[in-house]
Amino acid sequence: MSGNSTYQPQSKVLQWFEKRLPIGGLIHSSFVAYPTPRNLNYWWTFGGILSMMLGIQIITGIVLAMHYTPHVDFAFKSVEIIMRDVNYGWLLRYLHANGAAMFFLAVYIHMFRGIYYGSYKEPREVLWILGVIIYLLMMATGFMGYVLVWGQMSFWAATVITNLFSAIPGVGETIVTWLWGGYAVGNPTLNRFYSLHYLLPFVIAGVVVLHVWALHVSGQNNPTGIEPKSARDTVPFTPYATVKDGFFMACFLILYCWFVFYIPNFLGHADNYIPANPAVTPSHIVPEWYYLPFYAILRAIPDKLFGVIALIASIAILAFLPWLDTSKVKSGRYRPLFKQFFWLWVVVCIGLGWLGAKPAEGIYVVLSRIFTVYYFGFFLVILPLLGIFEKTKPLPNSISDSVLGSKA
Amino acid sequence: MTTVSSAEHTRRDFLYIATGAVGAVGAAAALVPLIAQMNPDASTIAAGAPIEVDLAPIADGQIVKVFWRSKPIFISHRTKKEIDEAKNVNVNTLKDPEPDSARVKEGHDQWLVVIGICTHLGCIPLAHQGQYDGWFCPCHGSVYDTAGRIRQGPAPTNLPLPPYKFVSDTKILIG
Numbered sequence: 001m002s003g004n005s006t007y008q009p010q011s012k013v014l015q016w017f018e019k020r021l022p023i024g025g026l027i028h029s030s031f032v033a034y035p036t037p038r039n040l041n042y043w044w045t046f047g048g049i050l051s052m053m054l055g056i057q058i059i060t061g062i063v064l065a066m067h068y069t070p071h072v073d074f075a076f077k078s079v080e081i082i083m084r085d086v087n088y089g090w091l092l093r094y095l096h097a098n099g100a101a102m103f104f105l106a107v108y109i110h111m112f113r114g115i116y117y118g119s120y121k122e123p124r125e126v127l128w129i130l131g132v133i134i135y136l137l138m139m140a141t142g143f144m145g146y147v148l149v150w151g152q153m154s155f156w157a158a159t160v161i162t163n164l165f166s167a168i169p170g171v172g173e174t175i176v177t178w179l180w181g182g183y184a185v186g187n188p189t190l191n192r193f194y195s196l197h198y199l200l201p202f203v204i205a206g207v208v209v210l211h212v213w214a215l216h217v218s219g220q221n222n223p224t225g226i227e228p229k230s231a232r233d234t235v236p237f238t239p240y241a242t243v244k245d246g247f248f249m250a251c252f253l254i255l256y257c258w259f260v261f262y263i264p265n266f267l268g269h270a271d272n273y274i275p276a277n278p279a280v281t282p283s284h285i286v287p288e289w290y291y292l293p294f295y296a297i298l299r300a301i302p303d304k305l306f307g308v309i310a311l312i313a314s315i316a317i318l319a320f321l322p323w324l325d326t327s328k329v330k331s332g333r334y335r336p337l338f339k340q341f342f343w344l345w346v347v348v349c350i351g352l353g354w355l356g357a358k359p360a361e362g363i364y365v366v367l368s369r370i371f372t373v374y375y376f377g378f379f380l381v382i383l384p385l386l387g388i389f390e391k392t393k394p395l396p397n398s399i400s401d402s403v404l405g406s407k408a
Numbered sequence: 409m410t411t412v413s414s415a416e417h418t419r420r421d422f423l424y425i426a427t428g429a430v431g432a433v434g435a436a437a438a439l440v441p442l443i444a445q446m447n448p449d450a451s452t453i454a455a456g457a458p459i460e461v462d463l464a465p466i467a468d469g470q471i472v473k474v475f476w477r478s479k480p481i482f483i484s485h486r487t488k489k490e491i492d493e494a495k496n497v498n499v500n501t502l503k504d505p506e507p508d509s510a511r512v513k514e515g516h517d518q519w520l521v522v523i524g525i526c527t528h529l530g531c532i533p534l535a536h537q538g539q540y541d542g543w544f545c546p547c548h549g550s551v552y553d554t555a556g557r558i559r560q561g562p563a564p565t566n567l568p569l570p571p572y573k574f575v576s577d578t579k580i581l582i583g
Contacts, residue, residue, distance in 0.1 A: 063445055085450035088441035246427075 035234035036241045037222035039403045045248040046110040053103040058201050060096040070194035072187045075150035076275045094264040100142050101267045102256045104290035118330030119221040125322040127214040132319045137204045144197040151272030152282050158185045167308040224402050225330025233399035292356030299360045300368035317379050324379050326387025334393040338386050345378045458583030471535045476582045480524040491517050494555035504565045508555045522556040523570050528563040
């Protein structure tokens with residue numbers, strides 16, 4: 001970590017500073033000279049995209065916080081004042097709300113990439129678990145941010161999600177009262193969610209630093225799943241990865257801006273434009289789309305406590321992935337059976353998302369149960385067994401062989 | 409980076425510079441809303457619209473305070489004595505020379521309308537105090553006369569006038 005010998009600052013001033021705080025050397029070794037596998041495809045840009053989205057959310061969030069009022073009597077109105085009166089307020093609000101959606105879109109693609117290419121395997125287990133922690137923090141942050149609007153969906157989402165804790169035997173009700181700060185979701189709840197919503201993104205930033213550090217210890221995975229063997233297998237991060245990522249980030253921003261400027265309310269729920277009414281629950285409560293798969297799993301289980309356990313387990317199981325998958329071959333590219341089960345699992349995840357938005361009745365419940373079984377079965381049954389029984393394709397000798405040999 | 413002979417500018421150089429330029433324009437454009445959002449918003453500007461004040465209920469010698477754009481405005485219905493005290497001054501001896509006629513509207517000598525914020529460091533001066541019969545600022549001892557002019561103390565300038573006009577003999581529009 002301390003000073004890379006290949007970094008030589010030009011000016012005397014920079015040399016003086018470098019001796020005292022070698023930030024220049026750190027940035028150089030991490031993002032300029034850093035040896036990057038030469039065969040990375042665009043699925044590897046999503047880490048950078050996520051850092052960019054975190055920055056965008058923090059900046060737009062801080063600026064929105066200058067105009068928002070975290071009190072039950074004023075919160076909804078203050079959001080409308082932002083939309084109508086504050087200079088560029090409409091833009092900042094739409095950037096922040098759609099930014100959250102893009103943040104989750106990017107994180108799901110990032111996770112799917114990790115699962116497909118075996119990026120969670122040895123020696124990247126801690127890197128993966130840090131990622132799971134970041135994901136959990138993101139879910140908490142996103143949930144609390146949505147509550148702040150104090151619309152109908154905000155209020156009832158807060159009520160439903162905090163009520164999950166009442167499933168805990170014995171201490172459940174006490175915990176819920178403690179979370180609420182009252183006898184129901186109310187002003188104390190809103191105030192503390194505001195405080196925590198401002199705090200958690202910086203906690204996320206801290207864990208992201210650990211995540212990138214862990215990444216730089218092992219180096220990036222790559223589409224072959226074979227670690228770099230020589231300098232021929234890698235290229236310096238700048239200019240190759242910098243420019244490639246810069247390009248794809250721009251493409252991602254175009255998609256983001258498409259939502260912000262043309263369909264800014266498409267991903268939201270119309271009921272959240274109705275001020276919160278503690279006496280009336282909307283007929284179709286749904287969370288935002290990025291929570292729908294877990295919502296479907298929760299509702300698939302008929303028992304209250306086991307439904308909550310299934311919900312928590314569906315996320316927590318990710319942390320055990322490095323040990324559940326017994327295959328020595330990392331990348332899905334060389335695992336023909338795994339590939340099929342994986343893509344089926346992706347379809348199941350998306351299917352669960354679709355089902356989460358449907359009313360909890362009839363065929364939707366049946367399908368939710370089937371999909372939930374497959375969701376858990378993928379981790380608990382398929383992955384452990386595949387490692388033992390799957391006949392993998394032959395691996396190339398090295399990264400450069402796979403790139404320079406096979407590419408015509 | 410691969411070494412390139414500095415004599416020839418390559419296509420890559422052009423692409424780098426062009427991308428950098430567009431990126432710089434984009435970054436500047438992205439900054440605009442972030443900075444502009446701190447300016448007063450539409451509701452604040454609307455709340456700062458001109459206000460009408462009815463002078464009829466203000467008795468002779470009475471001073472009334474109203475707020476316009478969050479600033480206190482002193483409206484003083486000056487007595488004959490106060491008007492004379494304001495006029496009988498050698499303007500050249502004042503720290504901030506201004507004749508009384510410049511501080512009132514023509515034909516309305518008895519109405520003094522000033523912003524009630526001490527020009528020193530922003531406290532609100534107290535009416536009917538100080539040896540010039542005007543205002544006294546308790547924070548650091550500035551003394552203003554019956555025309556709101558600084559006579560003693562650290563304040564550098566006279567109490568400023570807000571924009572206002574008479575819409576009738578008994579009504580003014582401030583702002």
